[in-house]
Amino acid sequence: AQKVTQAQTEISVVEKEDVTLDCVYETRDTTYYLFWYKQPPSGELVFLIRRNSFDEQNEISGRYSWNFQKSTSSFNFTITASQVVDSAVYFCALRDSGGYQKVTFGTGTKLQVIP
Amino acid sequence: NAGVTQTPKFRVLKTGQSMTLLCAQDMNHEYMYWYRQDPGMGLRLIHYSVGEGTTAKGEVPDGYNVSRLKKQNFLLGLESAAPSQTSVYFCASSHGQGWAGELFFGEGSRLTVL
Numbered sequence: 769a770q771k772v773t774q775a776q777t778e779i780s781v782v783e784k785e786d787v788t789l790d791c792v793y794e795t796r797d798t799t800y801y802l803f804w805y806k807q808p809p810s811g812e813l814v815f816l817i818r819r820n821s822f823d824e825q826n827e828i829s830g831r832y833s834w835n836f837q838k839s840t841s842s843f844n845f846t847i848t849a850s851q852v853v854d855s856a857v858y859f860c861a862l863r864d865s866g867g868y869q870k871v872t873f874g875t876g877t878k879l880q881v882i883p
Numbered sequence: 884n885a886g887v888t889q890t891p892k893f894r895v896l897k898t899g900q901s902m903t904l905l906c907a908q909d910m911n912h913e914y915m916y917w918y919r920q921d922p923g924m925g926l927r928l929i930h931y932s933v934g935e936g937t938t939a940k941g942e943v944p945d946g947y948n949v950s951r952l953k954k955q956n957f958l959l960g961l962e963s964a965a966p967s968q969t970s971v972y973f974c975a976s977s978h979g980q981g982w983a984g985e986l987f988f989g990e991g992s993r994l995t996v997l
Contacts, residue, residue: 774925868931873926
């Protein structure tokens with residue numbers, strides 16, 4: 769069975785601070801896909817990034833960066849120089865590669881950026 | 884571009900009543916999912932579908948039924964609503980095998996069971 773753990777329930781930072789959101793996953797599959805989604809206070813779910821299990825390259829997109837480490841089954845998300853607009857709930861998700869392609873989400877981390 | 888559309892957006896039910904949530908996607912996606920979101924619980928998978936006429940149970944399927952008679956539609960039914968089913972329900976869709984792409988979500992449906 770697959771599992772996604774986001775141990776940080778809520779994080780508060782002051783604007784311009786860097787913050788890292790942790791995601792640890794469990795799966796028996798050798799091929800799988802990891803995602804991060806953002807849910808702002810308005811409620812919609814916004815896709816941020818996808819990573820394949822066979823691609824361990826880290827990725828940077830503006831102030832966002834992702835660190836994927838298969839050895840520790842982690843896919844952490846860092847926001848550099850946080851802004852108030854980053855305040856949201858962030859979800860990590862795991863998709864298996866079998867026929868049914870079940871997608872499992874973590875419980876989310878609520879990030880509050882204080883001006 | 885409609886994407887994924889959920890109806891209704893809001894609904895209040897009394898215990899024991901039945902209702903159906905409709906999810907429609909116009910992206911020709913094979914995979915469709917129903918999740919519920921509750922405070923502190925994240926998104927929990929109820930049922931999902933890998934194609935027309937095929938469905939599978941997720942983590943919390945009890946009390947719900949689904950049908951996928953047409954590729955573009957995925958219906959979630961509550962036969963006898965209970966207060967524990969008060970939640971925000973999200974539908975999502977994605978491409979199939981070989982893509983493993985991201986899920987596209989609807990705006991959510993807020994259901995209250997009294």
